[in-house]
Amino acid sequence: MRDLTSREKRLLLMFADALAVLGCYLLAFYLKFEFPLPESRAQLFRETILIVLAIKMLSYYLSGCYKGIWRYASMVDLLIVIRATCMATVLSIVAVVLIYDLETCPVPVYIIDWLLTIFAVGAVRFLARGYRLIVLQQPKSMRKVLIVGDGDPAEMLTREIFNSPSVGLEPVGLITEDPDLVGTRIHGVPVLGTIGEIGEVSADSGVEEVIIAMPKASGAQVRRIIDVCKEENVKFRTLPPLGDIIKGMVSVNQIRDVQVEDLLRRPPIQLSTERILSSIGNKRIIVTGAGGSIGSELCRQVAKYDPEVLILLEQAENCLYAIDYELEREMVPTVKHATMVADICDRKRVRKVFEAARPHVIFHAAAHKHVPLMESNPMEAFKNNVLGTSILAEAAIEFGADSFVLISTDKAVNPTSIMGASKRMAELFVQDCVNSASTAFMTVRFGNVLGSTGSVVPLFMRQIRQGGPVTVTHPDVTRYFMTIPEAVQLVLEAATMGHGGEVFVLKMGEQIRIIDLARDLIRLSGLTPGEDIEIVYTGLRPGEKLYEELLLEGENLGTTEHEDILVAAREQRDTARTREQIDALINATKQGDLQETFKMMRRLIPEYVGEGPVDQIAKLKALSLKSMKPKVQTSDIQAGSGGSAGRAKKA
Numbered sequence: 001m002r003d004l005t006s007r008e009k010r011l012l013l014m015f016a017d018a019l020a021v022l023g024c025y026l027l028a029f030y031l032k033f034e035f036p037l038p039e040s041r042a043q044l045f046r047e048t049i050l051i052v053l054a055i056k057m058l059s060y061y062l063s064g065c066y067k068g069i070w071r072y073a074s075m076v077d078l079l080i081v082i083r084a085t086c087m088a089t090v091l092s093i094v095a096v097v098l099i100y101d102l103e104t105c106p107v108p109v110y111i112i113d114w115l116l117t118i119f120a121v122g123a124v125r126f127l128a129r130g131y132r133l134i135v136l137q138q139p140k141s142m143r144k145v146l147i148v149g150d151g152d153p154a155e156m157l158t159r160e161i162f163n164s165p166s167v168g169l170e171p172v173g174l175i176t177e178d179p180d181l182v183g184t185r186i187h188g189v190p191v192l193g194t195i196g197e198i199g200e201v202s203a204d205s206g207v208e209e210v211i212i213a214m215p216k217a218s219g220a221q222v223r224r225i226i227d228v229c230k231e232e233n234v235k236f237r238t239l240p241p242l243g244d245i246i247k248g249m250v251s252v253n254q255i256r257d258v259q260v261e262d263l264l265r266r267p268p269i270q271l272s273t274e275r276i277l278s279s280i281g282n283k284r285i286i287v288t289g290a291g292g293s294i295g296s297e298l299c300r301q302v303a304k305y306d307p308e309v310l311i312l313l314e315q316a317e318n319c320l321y322a323i324d325y326e327l328e329r330e331m332v333p334t335v336k337h338a339t340m341v342a343d344i345c346d347r348k349r350v351r352k353v354f355e356a357a358r359p360h361v362i363f364h365a366a367a368h369k370h371v372p373l374m375e376s377n378p379m380e381a382f383k384n385n386v387l388g389t390s391i392l393a394e395a396a397i398e399f400g401a402d403s404f405v406l407i408s409t410d411k412a413v414n415p416t417s418i419m420g421a422s423k424r425m426a427e428l429f430v431q432d433c434v435n436s437a438s439t440a441f442m443t444v445r446f447g448n449v450l451g452s453t454g455s456v457v458p459l460f461m462r463q464i465r466q467g468g469p470v471t472v473t474h475p476d477v478t479r480y481f482m483t484i485p486e487a488v489q490l491v492l493e494a495a496t497m498g499h500g501g502e503v504f505v506l507k508m509g510e511q512i513r514i515i516d517l518a519r520d521l522i523r524l525s526g527l528t529p530g531e532d533i534e535i536v537y538t539g540l541r542p543g544e545k546l547y548e549e550l551l552l553e554g555e556n557l558g559t560t561e562h563e564d565i566l567v568a569a570r571e572q573r574d575t576a577r578t579r580e581q582i583d584a585l586i587n588a589t590k591q592g593d594l595q596e597t598f599k600m601m602r603r604l605i606p607e608y609v610g611e612g613p614v615d616q617i618a619k620l621k622a623l624s625l626k627s628m629k630p631k632v633q634t635s636d637i638q639a640g641s642g643g644s645a646g647r648a649k650k651a
Contacts, residue, residue, distance in 0.1 A: 447479060
């Protein structure tokens with residue numbers, strides 16, 4: 001049987017409405033004058049039925065009752081029907097009075113007809129919707145779900161589940177944080193208990209899945225719910241952020257598996273929009289490392305504040321192309337921006353860019369950041385992270401930039417790795433520049449960024465998809481974590497409140513054990529740690545710490561205008577001596593002298609406790625020599641064989 005066309009469906013709906021109008025009009029006469037109708041009233045009905053039908057159908061048509069898609073009928077459609085019926089009833093009374101007289105017109109009949117018609121015509125639409133939802137889209141099996149949360153998110157989710165039966169969810173109850181709501185109902189679904197009773201309610205109701213509808217919940221609240229779900233071996237998922245719900249973007253299809261960000265959630269950082277706008281709005285901004293995780297997010301955020309020009313500086317052209325395409329085609333096509341393929345260690349190229357751009361603000365996010373790779377390639381770490389930073393800072397001073405924000409890391413504090421030591425030297429160089437320039441130099445220091453390129457979470461997810469094992473370096477290793485948006489917000493805030501020389505630090509809560517992170521990710525993938533996915537300890541890699549630190553000894557934290565951002569007091573150093581040592585290190589780096597570079601780094605950073613540099617070039621030579629074998633020509637082998645045979649024969 002073929003599906004009806006849109007025109008055929010509209011005609012069918014009009015026919016159903018016409019039957020409803022006729023039936024309601026006749027029933028109104030019977031309700032007023034009882035059955036059988038007096039002959040005078042029956043005569044009036046026969047003479048006016050076509051008038052009433054014509055007026056009502058024309059009213060429905062002109063009001064747009066047949067423009068909607070009836071399987072999606074809603075309260076809006078019902079309001080249109082009510083408005084059209086009111087108008088048609090008034091016109092019908094007027095027409096009957098004009099044709100006959102006021103005494104002949106049975107006004108109570110039209111009032112009864114008005115009520116009946118609204119009910120009948122509205123029912124036609126909702127019956128069509130109900131048939132689609134209940135019969136056509138009813139899945140063969142329904143998963144019983146428990147909704148955790150109260151307020152608008154829980155109400156919207158419950159309504160969406162009922163509106164989308166094809167997803168196969170059956171809400172059997174709600175769980176709330178407010179004990180006073182227990183026993184009430186939302187859309188007919190009972191509130192069965194509080195969060196502490198999730199386990200008991202799940203067992204009694206045969207719940208197969210828990211959906212957390214608490215977008216503003218704290219990390220502790222989410223962990224508490226998840227821990228209960230784990231104990232009861234119940235699958236759990238969550239809703240998107242509250243902002244998406246407020247924008248009307250939430251639906252059942254947006255329920256997703258719990259992500260790491262949900263477990264680490266803290267109250268969101270609120271940006272000072274006006275202050276950021278005044279700081280970077282209508283200004284020329286350079287973002288180095290624009291194709292990286294932090295750099296690309298910086299470009300997205302900065303573009304929203306209407307800069308005069310946004311300059312994206314990046315060495316990797318593929319990454320640069322990706323963020324350029326996103327800005328131009330998908331995000332903010334109106335913002336003026338330029339993409340510059342450039343190596344920050346190329347002084348001439350950097351100077352040309354700065355001379356042409358004359359930037360007001362520089363966000364320096366370009367860096368080599370992978371700890372193990374930099375341990376085996378130390379000169380590249382020194383060159384990019386120290387020499388590159390010095391070239392950018394000097395260009396900022398030369399061309400009169402207002403501010404320069406260095407993005408650093410907690411690994412720069414009491415470093416045990418070459419990468420951490422190189423970032424610490426970059427911090428020292430930037431702080432030294434404060435005394436000799438009008439440019440405000442500042443540093444932003446934060447922990448591991450969730451989901452960034454090369455970070456532990458994408459690695460774990462890839463290992464889980466491959467069936468394991470998940471590799472963790474040490475059972476006691478811990479790290480600070482933050483999300484990419486939080487990191488970028490910290491950078492933007494620092495640019496607005498810094499005056500020069502500050503080191504800004506974000507409140508990141510307690511450090512998270514990596515083994516706990518691995519186990520959570522395995523569970524969130526619907527698997528069991530140790531059974532479905534093994535966890536293997538590989539040992540700390542060169543340069544890695546068991547735990548991270550945010551402050552050096554003697555660095556005292558102070559408060560800022562933002563409660564989530566702290567500032568470390570500037571170190572007291574012999575700036576002349578420090579600059580002399582940094583210049584010596586940079587010269588050694590330019591010469592490619594690893595031993596001299598490392599010696600100067602030791603002087604600058606006495607707190608460094610790493611194992612020292614690895615001469616990867618020497619290692620590569622050794623591997624190459626080991627794999628090389630003397631080349632023997634076939635002719636030589638044949639000649640040698642023949643000679644031996646000849647000598648043997650002669651003997």
